[in-house]
Amino acid sequence: MKTTRRQFIKIAGAGTAGMAVAGSVLGSVQKVGEKALKKDMLDSELTRTPTYCEVCFWKCAAWVYKDKEGNIKKLIGNDEDQHARGKLCPRGTGGLGMYEDEDRLKKPLIRRTDASGNQYYEEAEWDVALDHIAKKMTGIKKDYGKENMALFVHGAPAKHFEYLFKAFGNENHAEPAYAQCAGPREAGFFATFGSGVGSPEPADMQNSKCIVFIGNHIGENMHNSFVQEVSTAIDNEAKIIVVDPRLSTVASKATHWLAIKPGTDLALLLAWMHVLIYDNIYDKEYIDKYAFGFEELKAHVANYTPEWAAGITTINPELIRESAHTMAAASPASVIHPGRHTTWYGDDTQRERAMAMINALLGAYGRRGGMYMGVKQKLPKYPVPAFPHPHWSWQDITKPKFKNAAVGLTNVLIEASLPEFDKKHQIKGWFIAGTSVINTIPDRKAMFRAIDNQDLIVVVDTMPMEMTGYADVVLPESTYLERHDFSRAGKNRIPQIAFRMPAVKAKYDSKPAWWMAKELGHRLGLEKYYPWKDLEEVLDWQFKQVGTSLEEMKKIGVKTFTASEPIYLLDNEEYEFNTNTGKIELYSTDFAEKGYDAMPKYTRHESPGPGFYHLVYGRAPTHTFGRTQNNPYLHDLYETNSIWINPRTAKLWGIENNSDIWLKNQDGVISEFSAKARVTERIRPDSIYMVHGFGHTSKKLSRAKGRGINDIPLITNIKIDPIMGGTGMRNNFVTFILEEPSREEILAAADYKTAKEKEEEAKNLKKKESKANTEKQNDSIKVTHTKEEAKS
Amino acid sequence: MRYAMAMDTRKCVGCSDCVVACQTENNVPLGYCRDWIVEAVKGTYPDTVQMHFKSERCMHCENTPCVRTCPTGASHVIDGGIVKVTHDECIGCGACIESCPYDARYVHPEGYVDKCTFCDHRLEQGLNTACVDVCPTSCLIFGDLDDPKSDVSKILQEKDWYVLAPEAGTNPQLYFLK
Numbered sequence: 023m024k025t026t027r028r029q030f031i032k033i034a035g036a037g038t039a040g041m042a043v044a045g046s047v048l049g050s051v052q053k054v055g056e057k058a059l060k061k062d063m064l065d066s067e068l069t070r071t072p073t074y075c076e077v078c079f080w081k082c083a084a085w086v087y088k089d090k091e092g093n094i095k096k097l098i099g100n101d102e103d104q105h106a107r108g109k110l111c112p113r114g115t116g117g118l119g120m121y122e123d124e125d126r127l128k129k130p131l132i133r134r135t136d137a138s139g140n141q142y143y144e145e146a147e148w149d150v151a152l153d154h155i156a157k158k159m160t161g162i163k164k165d166y167g168k169e170n171m172a173l174f175v176h177g178a179p180a181k182h183f184e185y186l187f188k189a190f191g192n193e194n195h196a197e198p199a200y201a202q203c204a205g206p207r208e209a210g211f212f213a214t215f216g217s218g219v220g221s222p223e224p225a226d227m228q229n230s231k232c233i234v235f236i237g238n239h240i241g242e243n244m245h246n247s248f249v250q251e252v253s254t255a256i257d258n259e260a261k262i263i264v265v266d267p268r269l270s271t272v273a274s275k276a277t278h279w280l281a282i283k284p285g286t287d288l289a290l291l292l293a294w295m296h297v298l299i300y301d302n303i304y305d306k307e308y309i310d311k312y313a314f315g316f317e318e319l320k321a322h323v324a325n326y327t328p329e330w331a332a333g334i335t336t337i338n339p340e341l342i343r344e345s346a347h348t349m350a351a352a353s354p355a356s357v358i359h360p361g362r363h364t365t366w367y368g369d370d371t372q373r374e375r376a377m378a379m380i381n382a383l384l385g386a387y388g389r390r391g392g393m394y395m396g397v398k399q400k401l402p403k404y405p406v407p408a409f410p411h412p413h414w415s416w417q418d419i420t421k422p423k424f425k426n427a428a429v430g431l432t433n434v435l436i437e438a439s440l441p442e443f444d445k446k447h448q449i450k451g452w453f454i455a456g457t458s459v460i461n462t463i464p465d466r467k468a469m470f471r472a473i474d475n476q477d478l479i480v481v482v483d484t485m486p487m488e489m490t491g492y493a494d495v496v497l498p499e500s501t502y503l504e505r506h507d508f509s510r511a512g513k514n515r516i517p518q519i520a521f522r523m524p525a526v527k528a529k530y531d532s533k534p535a536w537w538m539a540k541e542l543g544h545r546l547g548l549e550k551y552y553p554w555k556d557l558e559e560v561l562d563w564q565f566k567q568v569g570t571s572l573e574e575m576k577k578i579g580v581k582t583f584t585a586s587e588p589i590y591l592l593d594n595e596e597y598e599f600n601t602n603t604g605k606i607e608l609y610s611t612d613f614a615e616k617g618y619d620a621m622p623k624y625t626r627h628e629s630p631g632p633g634f635y636h637l638v639y640g641r642a643p644t645h646t647f648g649r650t651q652n653n654p655y656l657h658d659l660y661e662t663n664s665i666w667i668n669p670r671t672a673k674l675w676g677i678e679n680n681s682d683i684w685l686k687n688q689d690g691v692i693s694e695f696s697a698k699a700r701v702t703e704r705i706r707p708d709s710i711y712m713v714h715g716f717g718h719t720s721k722k723l724s725r726a727k728g729r730g731i732n733d734i735p736l737i738t739n740i741k742i743d744p745i746m747g748g749t750g751m752r753n754n755f756v757t758f759i760l761e762e763p764s765r766e767e768i769l770a771a772a773d774y775k776t777a778k779e780k781e782e783e784a785k786n787l788k789k790k791e792s793k794a795n796t797e798k799q800n801d802s803i804k805v806t807h808t809k810e811e812a813k814s
Numbered sequence: 815m816r817y818a819m820a821m822d823t824r825k826c827v828g829c830s831d832c833v834v835a836c837q838t839e840n841n842v843p844l845g846y847c848r849d850w851i852v853e854a855v856k857g858t859y860p861d862t863v864q865m866h867f868k869s870e871r872c873m874h875c876e877n878t879p880c881v882r883t884c885p886t887g888a889s890h891v892i893d894g895g896i897v898k899v900t901h902d903e904c905i906g907c908g909a910c911i912e913s914c915p916y917d918a919r920y921v922h923p924e925g926y927v928d929k930c931t932f933c934d935h936r937l938e939q940g941l942n943t944a945c946v947d948v949c950p951t952s953c954l955i956f957g958d959l960d961d962p963k964s965d966v967s968k969i970l971q972e973k974d975w976y977v978l979a980p981e982a983g984t985n986p987q988l989y990f991l992k
Contacts, residue, residue: 064935064939065939065941066939095838096838096839097838098947098948099948108947109831109947109948109949109950110831110948111829111831111950112829112830112831112833112834115831115834115835115838115948116834116838118838240827241827241828241829241951242827244827244829244950246950249827249829249950249951250950250951250952252951253825253950253951253952253953256824256825257825269859269860269863269864269865271827271828271865271867272827274864274865274866275824275825279860281859281860643827643828643829643830643831644829644830644834654844655834655837655838655844656834658837658844658845659830659833659834660830668859669858702855703855703857703858703859703863704855704859704863704865705859706859706860707859
């Protein structure tokens with residue numbers, strides 16, 4: 023396929039109206055004629071202020087360049103920063119669009135009901151909106167308990183509201199970043215090394231001689247410094263092994279691409295362990311010194327031969343053997359990247375554990391080119407009185423079931439928000455910031471029932487995302503270019519902190535999250551936790567504790583500190599791992615104690631029925647989750663998703679490239695909109711692929727609305743990880759609809775029966791027949807979300 | 815002086831960062847671009863399928879059909895072999911667009927023809943082009959071919975490369991590393 027620039031323009035300009043709108047948004051930038059512009063754009067004549075990016079979670083430190091009038095001209099990566107290394111990815115470069123977007127939330131909104139019962143949003147002053155929230159929160163505290171609320175967060179606003187909720191006496195906080203994303207790898211690696219993975223993942227790729235990616239499509243997930251490290255690895259002629267049902271971007275650069283059947287990764291990983299052990303090519307010295315349970319593992323994987331795995335994975339056994347030898351030849355500068363979005367099939371912690379165990383067999387952990395042990399500069403907390411102790415927290419409703427959940431689980435808090443949940447622990451109010459939970463967390467039926475059961479829903483966002491339509495109060499947050507936040511101070515190779523400050527005055531009537539939290543704190547009688555005037559004061563205090571200051575951070579943006587500990591193990595170092603045995607646990611004593619498999623076993627996952635295909639989803643380098651599709655710059659680069667279909671499959675269906683198709687999943691749910699078919703040899707015939715985050719329904723997202731297919735409503739078969747409680751989302755299958763379905767059909771299909779409901783229904787029917795009683799049939803619950811998207 | 819660019823297809827991930835960096839640096843209106851990504855796929859799943867990306871732009875050819883066909887002299891070549899368009903002199907007739915084998919030019923909504931300038935305003939300040947500076951994979955290498963010590967001279971000596979549409983005889987100055 024060749025995409026010429028002319029086609030690119032055609033694609034980008036497919037909505038000429040959208041183009042015109044975008045043009046006017048960026049008026050301030052584009053009114054300048056070229057001659058004037060050239061003068062303006064000379065870097066020497068621009069001023070700059072520091073920030074770190076908020077378009078994704080990689081948080082690259084950057085400079086915001088402004089002209090004399092104070093207009094932002096461009097964003098450039100900070101040279102000193104380990105995440106950015108002087109560069110931003112396309113999303114960071116286009117981050118200005120978040121600020122410019124004319125569809126932004128502009129004023130606080132409060133849900134009102136008119137005389138005839140119609141609900142609508144009323145624009146409100148901040149005082150009114152905050153008073154309203156404080157009154158409702160006080161009401162929930164009085165009627166149920168301060169614990170009976172949940173906080174769902176993502177990104178920089180999280181810390182401000184977590185602080186508020188802790189001060190309020192509530193610890194029911196959860197991020198989709200755990201139970202819908204990285205949780206399994208944290209649990210799997212923790213059980214093995216006594217240390218989670220964290221972000222950025224400490225894979226030492228720039229020094230690796232062999233890198234393995236399991237379904238991790240780096241380059242499409244544009245994690246800035248990691249893409250840079252893979253590029254360095256290519257220069258270093260490192261081997262790259264990619265396991266993916268799709269010829270992903272990184273698969274196209276691989277030494278070995280293993281085009282695996284979806285859902286069978288664990289079989290491959292077990293076979294790799296078999297080869298490493300039985301071909302005697304693992305790091306014996308390292309395992310003898312640091313590992314526990316090698317003999318158990320050796321016996322465990324005895325029958326997991328490449329020939330056994332070949333029948334399951336569809337990968338040639340010779341390729342399985344050869345790729346294991348490639349890894350071992352590079353050991354210990356050889357690493358399996360832990361991945362990031364890892365909630366796939368429900369046995370994800372065990373799959374991640376197998377990956378961690380292979381890293382152990384390669385001697386990779388704590389070794390140059392393997393996995394480094396990250397270091398950080400701690401920023402002390404501003405002194406305030408101790409937070410009150412809640413009577414109960416997420417742990418009480420989570421840990422009995424999911425013993426290794428490390429933080430709150432969104433899905434458990436949603437389950438606790440349903441009317442049938444026990445009254446003591448029932449959640450009656452949601453506070454949401456920086457995440458559109460209905461498009462992040464699967465199982466929409468539960469989601470809508472939970473929404474209906476809330477006394478209060480507050481949504482904080484910069485954009486009118488779908489979740490704002492279900493809120494009682496919507497609070498417009500300033501974008502990262504207009505606000506202060508806490509500093510980035512995570513682990514990396516060298517301890518660094520990165521600072522964010524407003525580059526420009528906040529547009530519209532938007533406010534920073536720290537201000538909202540503080541104002542709410544005052545209204546909730548929590549003044550003692552907010553003894554400071556503004557966040558600048560807190561940041562300055564923090565900076566001074568570590569030998570810098572607000573003044574210095576404004577000039578440098580990123581400060582580097584000296585590490586107190588080495589990031590690699592020293593030769594023959596006696597090292598105690600944070601596990602029960604103090605060793606790397608190939609046999610997990612923790613899992614064994616808790617009744618989980620001490621070593622991963624292969625379990626078979628469902629396969630699609632006739633006419634159905636694995637629903638594989640992923641990312642585009644130009645977008646983050648579902649939050650960037652309306653950004654004028656990023657929309658211009660990539661305005662909709664397409665459905666990747668293998669030519670053989672397409673031929674069976676008579677689907678041509680670029681034809682409009684709709685998808686229907688195994689439970690009958692039909693996609694709200696269509697997408698173009700992309701007929702390509704890059705995908706397995708038994709699978710389709712699509713980029714997540716499209717198919718927006720919010721009418722106020724003028725560019726993104728109605729563009730492409732949203733995968734989340736099609737994910738109705740959810741397999742919960744028994745160890746950490748994550749939601750496995752890749753057990754879903756779709757078929758094609760070639761003629762446009764009617765609105766009625768789509769709406770009716772949304773009222774699907776989940777597998778659990780079907781099972782219960784069958785059970786009840788049996789009960790009914792045998793007992794012949796008059797028990798009411800447990801029919802599926804109709805989706806009746808009374809909170810319709812208001813004022814649309 | 816002879817400016818040229820090498821593009822390493824082994825490293826490019828097709829992320830479009832070069833496109834958006836150019837748009838913001840050069841005030842290119844949304845819906846248009848001076849550089850763009852091409853995805854090339856061949857073979858069949860799974861054994862022979864291959865894919866690579868190319869980041870393309872004006873090739874700043876040595877032999878310039880666009881300059882020859884321009885009736886007003888708006889299209890011209892400056893020091894270092896950079897092909898430019900003087901917007902005030904351009905009547906937007908499109909002759910250059912027709913003559914370009916690389917589809918590298920477009921009509922700006924204000925009526926003139928626009929294209930990549932190798933960011934000559936940045937070169938004057940001793941900077942690299944915006945696309946080169948932003949690229950997370952460092953797959954774009956820019957410099958002076960007359961200087962044997964420049965990065966671009968060195969990499970073209972070391973690696974195998976090809977150019978697009980050599981049969982057009984334009985002698986393009988954007989080299990693709992294999």
